[in-house]
Amino acid sequence: MSATAEKIRLELAGLDEADRAELAHFLIQSLDHGGDEGAEAAWDAEIRDRIRAIAPADSSGNPADSGAEPADTGSKPSDSGF
Secondary structure: OOHHHHHHHHHHHOOOHHHHHHHHHHHHHHHOOOOOOOHHHHHHHHHHHHHHHOOOOOOOOOOHHHOOOOOOOOOOOOOOOO
């Protein structure tokens, strides 16, 4: 970090939280160069394709409110504490 940046960092540390948050937002926005312009359209197409792939006639299972018991996978709880 340059000496100028270090000096500014020390000064900013003394500001209240709202001012620091506003400056942080400004700095983050200044780094955003627009990203991938085709990404949003690509994700929209991906979502549409995935929705089409899961047609209601192809899906199976029980509704969440059916009261069905989950399948026993045979696994035991781990001792990891999770």
